[in-house]
Amino acid sequence: MPRRLLRDGGIVLDDWHTTSDGDVPDNGALILTFAEWQADRERWLARSGRLGVVLAPPDEVERLVPDLKRLTLAGADFPGPSEGRGYTQGRLLRERFGFTGELRARGAIRRDHIFFLARCGFNSFELPESELGDAAAALSTFSAAYQLANDIGLPAALTPRSPARPA
């Protein structure tokens, strides 16, 4: 059964594959880990299909930057519920390096994480099937924010109230 995920606030079928899905056709959309990407970069670049790379927590965003233009999807992996490095990876990809494609969070994430992930620029979330139904509502957990961040993944603009600026 194909995976479903939350993307841009809606539940959609996942049109991406990973190397563990078996043989992916050359024109299929393929998500690689950063380790896989590095190990065989030339081969992946020669594919005709769309490419995505998901960073593990210790992977440095900066090392992916030279290839960002070739990627349709970037992402961060969250091996545990308290892993926090992906939040920084997301912000840097969006805000410092201008990545505009799909930014995906995967791993041990639950609906309780996705509001803040969305504020860090993530717009797609691999969640357990049982959580998908209610997950979109979690993107509206808060109506305002104290920080200017990158809210591309949120359904509605937050009321801005930076502590740095007058109300």
Place this chain on the structure above:
Amino acid sequence: MYRYDTIDRALVRERVAEFRDQTRRFLDGEMTEDEFRHLRLRNGLYIQTHAPMLRVAIPYGLLAASQLRALASIARHYDRGYGHFTTRQNLQYNWPRLEQVPDILAELAEVEMHAIQTSGNCIRNTTSDPLAGVAADELEDPRPWCEIIRQWSTFHPEFTYLPRKFKIAVTGAPTQDRAATLVHDIGVHIVQGPDGERGFRILAGGGLGRTPVIGQVIREFLPRKDLLSYLEAVLRVYNREGRRDNIHKARIKILVRSLGLAEFTRRVEHEWQLIDRSRLEVDEAKIERMRGFFAPPAYRSLADVEPAAGQDAAFRAWYRYNTAAHKVSGYRAVYVSLKKPGVAPGDATDAQLDLLADLAERYSFGEARVTHTQNLVLADVEQGKTFELWRALAQAGLATPNIGTLTDMICCPGLDFCSLANAGSIDVAKLINLRFDDYDYVYDLGEIDIKMSGCMNACGHHHVGNIGILGVDKGGQEWYQITIGGAAGAEAALGTVIGPSVPKNEVAESIARLLDVYVEYRRDGERFVDTVRRLGVKPFKERVYAATAAA
């Protein structure tokens, strides 16, 4: 003080709704214990030895009378009629019921309070000087900056899951440092810059716990408009590079040590150069608006008086020890001692909290402050009214004249409540109080502090106590390791262990022997900590253990 606007109010209410839903899902079995743990911790909720423990944030220690009453009401209705003030200016309830915690949070929200980020690996409550705004030695009131930091750090999306907890303290009086900034992950000092303008000195890497470290300066002068972008740079370097493989090596102090101060600082500065600083700039209009919340109250024009003259001895002792100078003539800052012998240090009952709300309204413009030494302060009291205030406090057991003395002990909840503790601390405090019940002797000893933790997590700051006491588990028995020579404040230093730990019933006697050495060898006006520094640990150690052997 800072008052919520519609946005602040909406945010805390939305947080209550979120946590109510999370609690329901946990109780309905939709979430595992481990999944719920990360969520409840971000709302100050621990599962303790007997019951959950809820830690309520008191931002930089400031409380309005209405908030004191709400805390009293919650203690009465949801707990066992008391709360415990902590070394980080927060308040803990030891007996709430899990299913009622969302209701407690809802009641707190009504008085502009919350438990957001009071535990978990995130940016915790920003702490500050309990004499902020009234101390004569202050360069500038730190509270507007504390509130700016509070807002920036609240629900900061990027720093929600740090390697470990992160504590920031701010002082506007670095020469005294009543906020213990040197033992925080980041210490912020308001200082005068090279061209006379105000800004900040930034320290990083301080902390207690298993590996106590005194913070070091990473930037001598930061222009004030850049405070938030610089904090963001420090946090980002820490979030990316701090260790996550070992909980005991995850604090920023370990990162600073392993990289070295110079390299750590270089990385922060590099990140700071790359950050879009203009988005985080604190502009002058914002600073002014924030200052407006902390404007001085409507002081009366009064001359200094000598209220102690002619009054009874008990009042005179209290006035001397429990009140402090105020920058406005005719006023004193009054310490409310939560260190009555026989009572757990830092505990206050619902009736006492209600009374303090009344007294704050009657004598101190409706506000009170919490100190990191687990007392309260009524900061703006007319000197001429101190006698009647003293009488009201004394009747409620809140006027023990011991601020800054031996029996003004800092103490964690210890084994009685905390599931982390190796040993009790509250009953050791009681034993020390029994042993040193002669105030003439205690006053003669002068300025000295005892700080006590029930385990190496060091909630009681034992490393920086002039006398530090650490509970250790020895074959299932409660034993105590003693350090001397530590100090908090601007001259912060870590204490030295004097020798093997001692059993509970020998702690007070060991302290008595330490004090005997001090009394024998002190020079005129020399404080205990100075005598230890001059003589070293040896004579103290010899006395404690020789006497034990002879006994």
